[in-house]
Amino acid sequence: MSERDDGADDLRERTIMAELQRDRRNEHRLIPQTLIAFAVVAILVVIRQVFFA
Amino acid sequence: MIADILLVALEYFLLLLVATGAIPVASQAYSFLAIPLHAFINHYKKAAPTLPRVAIVIPAWNEAAVIGSSIDRLMALDYPRNRLRVFVVDDASTDETPQIVERKEQEYPGSVVHLRREKGGQGKAHTLNHGIAIVLQDDWMEALLVMDADVKYQSDSLRRMTRHFADPEVGAVSAYIREGSADKNYLTRFIGVEYVLSQPASRRAQNVLGAQACLAGGAQLHTRENLLAIGGRIDTTSLAEDTVTTFETQLHGRKVVFEPLAIVLAEEPDSIRALWKQRLRWARGNVSVTSRYRKVWFRPSPVHKLGTISFGLIWFSLWLLPVGMVLSSIGLLGLLLLDSEMAALIFRALWISAACTYVFILALGSQTDPRASGTGWREVLTFPGVINMVVMLTAFFPGLVEVDIPALFGLRLTEHGLFILTVCIYVWIPFSMVGAWFAKLVEPTWIGRFLSPLLIYLVGYGSLLCAITVDSYIKELRHAEAKWDKTEKTGRVLA
Numbered sequence: 352m353s354e355r356d357d358g359a360d361d362l363r364e365r366t367i368m369a370e371l372q373r374d375r376r377n378e379h380r381l382i383p384q385t386l387i388a389f390a391v392v393a394i395l396v397v398i399r400q401v402f403f404a
Numbered sequence: 405m406i407a408d409i410l411l412v413a414l415e416y417f418l419l420l421l422v423a424t425g426a427i428p429v430a431s432q433a434y435s436f437l438a439i440p441l442h443a444f445i446n447h448y449k450k451a452a453p454t455l456p457r458v459a460i461v462i463p464a465w466n467e468a469a470v471i472g473s474s475i476d477r478l479m480a481l482d483y484p485r486n487r488l489r490v491f492v493v494d495d496a497s498t499d500e501t502p503q504i505v506e507r508k509e510q511e512y513p514g515s516v517v518h519l520r521r522e523k524g525g526q527g528k529a530h531t532l533n534h535g536i537a538i539v540l541q542d543d544w545m546e547a548l549l550v551m552d553a554d555v556k557y558q559s560d561s562l563r564r565m566t567r568h569f570a571d572p573e574v575g576a577v578s579a580y581i582r583e584g585s586a587d588k589n590y591l592t593r594f595i596g597v598e599y600v601l602s603q604p605a606s607r608r609a610q611n612v613l614g615a616q617a618c619l620a621g622g623a624q625l626h627t628r629e630n631l632l633a634i635g636g637r638i639d640t641t642s643l644a645e646d647t648v649t650t651f652e653t654q655l656h657g658r659k660v661v662f663e664p665l666a667i668v669l670a671e672e673p674d675s676i677r678a679l680w681k682q683r684l685r686w687a688r689g690n691v692s693v694t695s696r697y698r699k700v701w702f703r704p705s706p707v708h709k710l711g712t713i714s715f716g717l718i719w720f721s722l723w724l725l726p727v728g729m730v731l732s733s734i735g736l737l738g739l740l741l742l743d744s745e746m747a748a749l750i751f752r753a754l755w756i757s758a759a760c761t762y763v764f765i766l767a768l769g770s771q772t773d774p775r776a777s778g779t780g781w782r783e784v785l786t787f788p789g790v791i792n793m794v795v796m797l798t799a800f801f802p803g804l805v806e807v808d809i810p811a812l813f814g815l816r817l818t819e820h821g822l823f824i825l826t827v828c829i830y831v832w833i834p835f836s837m838v839g840a841w842f843a844k845l846v847e848p849t850w851i852g853r854f855l856s857p858l859l860i861y862l863v864g865y866g867s868l869l870c871a872i873t874v875d876s877y878i879k880e881l882r883h884a885e886a887k888w889d890k891t892e893k894t895g896r897v898l899a
Binding site: 363364367368370371374375378379380381382384385387388389391392395396398399402403 | 439440442443446448449451452453455484560563564567608665759760763764767768771772800801802803804
């Protein structure tokens, strides 16, 4: 394998590693997404308690 | 005295029947509550850049409309070309498939191989096995990608899958199949929403629980070691060969990982009849899988997590959902006829918990793929069915449907009218499945063009799936022939 190929492979590996770390960090978005979903349910429950209890 | 005791016993029995309807709700809530844990419990920390030599096997029977563009997409993957080989197993196609694949073979020399079975029609598993036997003849292949002829891979999808093979405990990786038709109709949009809820949402939860129910048939990647461990071939005795492969991988002690960011686009049925045919095949396959692995359920094992109580509940609550819903309605109706005070109370408890669960599922699930959910926002809002939503409103906001809304029109329900309305609400679920079946029945007629979509919006897409599951029970009880009915693809996914 030539030096150029080695360089290309190294670059590819670094790109994939960066992508992997980004994807791992992005999974943390699930926490605010869950909180939003809970908030939607909470709004419904509050409406029920205020107007229909 | 004895009559009183019998009455109390009957009341408890009916309560038990109603409670069966709560099991799927609780199971879904449990599954979706596990999703945020994927922020911390995921496989990314064990993943690393890994680019094995991948043999892609595509079973193809009369796929002229889609096969050429699918191959082009594979050749455009952001993956080293010298590490990719595509084997198209042409299952005695009678259309232009062989000519198209041969042209692609010349266009991509050494990367595309055309394999022809002169005697075909035995089904997908047999066709795949023909290709797998050939790729196993030498040691070039390090990983096997099984895909459908119509699916279109996003350029980064394969490398996002292979990175999990850095962990030697992983046997297989599945991608996210997104409904990708360019000309969507109401049904493909509903399927799109279903896929969002069942894949980037639910399968993340299964990653957390450590047990996957099914590798996507159109995008499953196996290590060579795993393929050899499960017998070097795909099971041919079941209509749910993907599920069998998934179970066998995990029973042999290897992990199955769902990669939510590896996205592939697939063409899904655009008519109820085509969807019914496809899902009936899946449902009947799952019946055979349930029976085949009867010694796995609810028996925890140190080797795999298929036997955990949580996984068993998830599996059976989906499979037995229609049974639970019907028993629940019978219980509610029985309590109402007994004039039990419990009827209204338990109806409210059941449907309020169902409403909260559905709202939570739809709110969280739709955020896991905003693009697909955005395209089908009407279907997200009406996913449980408009009438089911009215039933939920009745439970959630007492008096709104029975008193407040009629009062807007100067109406007031009599006691008799209120009783009839209550009966209708309690028995609605079984009737919603009949409504879905009727939508399928009238679909080919001129009136069906308008009535079928309207019915599905009214009764709900879930009721349609439940009706298909009921049909699978009936077919199994009648020992109807289980044959491979291929879903026709027309090339609606644009490359």
